[in-house]
Amino acid sequence: MSTLVYINSNDGLAKNALEAVTYGKKLGGDVNVVTTGGADEATLASLGEYGAGKVMVDRSVTSNDPGQIANVVKAAAEATGATTVIFSHDFIAKAAAPRVSVKLKAGLVSGAIDVPEGNKVKVNVFSGKAFGYVEVNTDTKIISLLPNSFQPEAGGSACGVEEFNGNAGEAAIKVIETKKPEGDIPLPEAELVVSAGRGLKGPENWGMIEELASELGAATACSRPVADIGWRPHHEHVGQTGVAIRPNLYIAAGISGAIQHLAGVNGSKVIVVVNTDAEAPFFKAADYGIVGDAFEVIPRLTEAVKNFKAAN
Amino acid sequence: MKILVCISKSPDTTSKIAFTDGDTKFDENGVQYIVNPYDEWYALVRALELKEAGGGTVSIITVGTAADDAIIRKALAIGADEAVRIDAEPTDAYFTAMQIAEYAKSNGFDLVLTGKETINYNGSQVGGMIAEGMEVPFISLASKLEVNGSSATADVEIVGGVQTVEFGLPAVISAAKGMAEQRIPNMRGIMAARTKPLNVVAPADVSALTSFTSYAMPPAKSECKMIDPENMDELVELLHNEAKVI
Ligand SMILES: Cc1cc2nc3c(=O)[nH]c(=O)nc-3n(C[C@H](O)[C@H](O)[C@H](O)COP(=O)(O)OP(=O)(O)OC[C@H]3O[C@@H](n4cnc5c(N)ncnc54)[C@H](O)[C@@H]3O)c2cc1C
Ligand SMILES: Nc1ncnc2c1ncn2[C@@H]1O[C@H](COP(=O)(O)O)[C@@H](O)[C@H]1O
Numbered sequence A: 001m002s003t004l005v006y007i008n009s010n011d012g013l014a015k016n017a018l019e020a021v022t023y024g025k026k027l028g029g030d031v032n033v034v035t036t037g038g039a040d041e042a043t044l045a046s047l048g049e050y051g052a053g054k055v056m057v058d059r060s061v062t063s064n065d066p067g068q069i070a071n072v073v074k075a076a077a078e079a080t081g082a083t084t085v086i087f088s089h090d091f092i093a094k095a096a097a098p099r100v101s102v103k104l105k106a107g108l109v110s111g112a113i114d115v116p117e118g119n120k121v122k123v124n125v126f127s128g129k130a131f132g133y134v135e136v137n138t139d140t141k142i143i144s145l146l147p148n149s150f151q152p153e154a155g156g157s158a159c160g161v162e163e164f165n166g167n168a169g170e171a172a173i174k175v176i177e178t179k180k181p182e183g184d185i186p187l188p189e190a191e192l193v194v195s196a197g198r199g200l201k202g203p204e205n206w207g208m209i210e211e212l213a214s215e216l217g218a219a220t221a222c223s224r225p226v227a228d229i230g231w232r233p234h235h236e237h238v239g240q241t242g243v244a245i246r247p248n249l250y251i252a253a254g255i256s257g258a259i260q261h262l263a264g265v266n267g268s269k270v271i272v273v274v275n276t277d278a279e280a281p282f283f284k285a286a287d288y289g290i291v292g293d294a295f296e297v298i299p300r301l302t303e304a305v306k307n308f309k310a311a312n
Numbered sequence B: 001m002k003i004l005v006c007i008s009k010s011p012d013t014t015s016k017i018a019f020t021d022g023d024t025k026f027d028e029n030g031v032q033y034i035v036n037p038y039d040e041w042y043a044l045v046r047a048l049e050l051k052e053a054g055g056g057t058v059s060i061i062t063v064g065t066a067a068d069d070a071i072i073r074k075a076l077a078i079g080a081d082e083a084v085r086i087d088a089e090p091t092d093a094y095f096t097a098m099q100i101a102e103y104a105k106s107n108g109f110d111l112v113l114t115g116k117e118t119i120n121y122n123g124s125q126v127g128g129m130i131a132e133g134m135e136v137p138f139i140s141l142a143s144k145l146e147v148n149g150s151s152a153t154a155d156v157e158i159v160g161g162v163q164t165v166e167f168g169l170p171a172v173i174s175a176a177k178g179m180a181e182q183r184i185p186n187m188r189g190i191m192a193a194r195t196k197p198l199n200v201v202a203p204a205d206v207s208a209l210t211s212f213t214s215y216a217m218p219p220a221k222s223e224c225k226m227i228d229p230e231n232m233d234e235l236v237e238l239l240h241n242e243a244k245v246i
Helices: A015-026 A041-050 A066-080 A091-104 A207-216 A224-228 A259-265 A281-285 A294-311 B037-054 B066-079 B093-106 B126-134 B187-195 B232-241
Strands: A002-008 A030-036 A054-058 A084-088 A107-112 A120-125 A130-136 A141-145 A160-163 A173-179 A192-196 A219-222 A249-253 A270-275 A288-291 B002-006 B009-011 B033-035 B057-064 B082-087 B111-115 B138-148 B151-158 B161-168 B171-175 B198-201 B210-216
Touching: A002 A015, A002 A066, A002 A091, A015 A030, A015 A041, A015 A084, A015 A141, A030 A041, A030 A066, A041 A054, A041 A160, A054 A066, A066 A091, A066 B138, A084 A091, A091 A107, A091 A141, A091 B093, A091 B126, A091 B138, A091 B151, A107 A130, A107 B093, A107 B210, A120 B210, A192 A207, A207 A219, A207 A294, A219 A224, A249 A294, A259 A281, A270 A281, A270 A294, A270 B232, A288 B232, A294 B232, B002 B037, B002 B093, B002 B126, B033 B037, B033 B066, B037 B057, B037 B066, B037 B111, B037 B138, B037 B171, B057 B066, B057 B093, B066 B082, B066 B187, B066 B198, B082 B093, B093 B126, B111 B126, B126 B138, B126 B171, B138 B161, B151 B171
Parallel strands: A002 A030, A002 A084, A030 A054, A054 A160, A084 A141, A107 A141, A192 A219, A192 A249, A249 A270, A270 A288, B002 B057, B002 B111, B057 B082, B082 B198, B111 B171, B138 B171
Antiparallel strands: A107 A120, A120 A130, A130 B210, A173 B161, B009 B033, B138 B151, B151 B161
């Protein structure tokens, strides 16, 4: 049994890359990593600590072109005789893994949350409201692992890194411009998230949310109506029709907890809800609840976090 | 320009999720189906806008059985010229995508639009597979799309930001929030939808690569612990020592 893990190293090694290698190790058997991007050799060698036996790097691919990435992954899967190919279910996997599936004629399971049992893989379905078990009917399977389902486990030692020519071909997609807001923590990657909804009454009241987020080192999010009326930027909208997130901690203030909102956040490990209405549906999905006015509770919580940080 | 929009159905977002037959089947009892929001609000509406601005046709395609005709008519009411239904149970993403790729190739479409994902299986698989089947570029998670002759530009999601990209046509694009504004069908659209052509096409011979074998409901969430709004130190203490998240 041989496993191939694809990771993108354009911006160094993200946490979800380490999760994918750790997951590969849990399957047993050899783990090879194939990567595109610019990370240096020492950085790539460190993947050995998470279970990689070898890293193959194709430096000819410098963008996120899914066609090129799919070609490289296919070549690497054939070169290593991989029976399982692993991606982390991020925006790159969503674009490239389906192409690899067709190229290899290998069944793709996306959003896996556990290691396979035989050829069955557990996934989230109905936006996290239920689990499904997907059976793969082909000899080779492709698994796209839901981020934040496994924590990276280091323990091994650095591994070898070799240059690999995956016959990537030409990029079909030309990048014209990249816009990344400076300093913000990207929501899909954030481990802590502070979110607010219509209960905050207006955009001028978000200062206290930003203050709590910055004190915690958290990203900020919001409910859909808040993004729709323009109180907050669209990329902060979480839920069924916005971003789905799985942070370790989700703090929701002034959000009622409609089912479509929950669909995007119910994968969070711990949920804290602040709402004036004790009957708000969100309390049913919460781990810790505070019935109270966000305008009083949030600044008080920020103070408490400050005091906690000073004492620790 | 010829545009093909892939339309799937999903249970109304407030549907109760349950399973039958020993947890092997989704319980459709009392479930209302809607057009998958990404397909309707973003992919279809953007296709219509492109047609309104530059001419051409918009066709919608669904891989499904006669039971899906109602959903197809709902999508037609928003305003496409014609609908195609590949007459087969969409057993998995590969099966579905190969059917659509086959149809798109033999009918010469310039643009194929899908939604970002279906909200029942959340696979984000079908679009990329269609593109591979057609051997054309796949632009994933686009929040903006402009066409200029034989090429196009799109804004796509990347970690913590957006990227503007350029590519040649034909191409497959998956639509995310922001690509267009939801349109509410009016009476005229609903009436017109009744008489628009809905062509039923026999499926190509393709085998599925995966299958859902069973389902399970998540364990019930433990009781929510209520905390005194005056005592946020207690919450911080619990988050640190009990939940271990800060
Ligand atoms: C197809 C579809 C898709 C949708 N997708 C999404 C989605 O992706 N994401 C999403 O969020 N929604 C989505 N929605 C909308 C969703 O149904 C709700 O309407 C929305 O989530 C409500 O937002 P809210 O909780 O901010 O506002 P409200 O429902 O207005 O709730 C405000 C809450 O704030 C509380 N409150 C008021 N004052 C205070 C105070 N001073 N302190 C503390 N609490 C206070 C109130 O008690 C109330 O519970 C979707 C709807 C549909 C039909
Ligand atoms: N049975 C189907 N018929 C037509 N299009 C579909 C079908 N299933 C999925 N799609 C399209 O593919 C997109 C992604 O679906 P999925 O890969 O299942 O998340 C959807 O938003 C639809 O546009």
